Amino acid sequence: DVKVTQSSRYLVKRTGEKVFLECVQDMDHENMFWYRQDPGLGLRLIYFSYDVKMKEKGDIPEGYSVSREKKERFSLILESASTNQTSMYLCASTTGITREQYFGPGTRLTVT
């Protein structure tokens, strides 16, 4: 059974802080994704990675960076958090064979 975990369910940070969100999957999936979910806007792709140390920008990469040093771990970094980055952040992974994306439980980030 695929398991995707995220480091925090809830996080409160101050404007200007550096924020790290971590995602870990245990199924040896090649592809990993970071989305943000906002009401009425659906799931929007921030960044994705198809291999260790490889990354590609999604639809809304501004203000974010990512790191993938190990296959099972994909980190999202907010270099200087702003209030407009208050959102639900979802991580997902997939093998690319079945194409089904397995999501983590999400991190609700509030920037004050």
Place this chain on the structure above:
Amino acid sequence: GENVEQHPSTLSVQEGDSAVIKCTYSDSASNYFPWYKQELGKRPQLIIDIRSNVGEKKDQRIAVTLNKTAKHFSLHITETQPEDSAVYFCAASAFGNEKLTFGTGTRLTIIP
């Protein structure tokens, strides 16, 4: 890039009736169309998907239809039950591209 539009944004249906959610896509190269269900407070999960080589796929009470000429696909839920209440997301991607473009979601409420 791909653009996916989803309608309606909210849908209320009497228990036992059918529900239909529609999506259109813009990229003619898209060939994979999954549907995800997100219950309140839970992570999105794949419920059904269709590839462009078929026009319809069924799984018990849910079905998806695809019209490649018109670039639209639909989710049909028959004999709705209270546990069908959730937000549903459609998505699209092209062959060899693991990146999914999601619609903005439909909040389905089943009225007992």
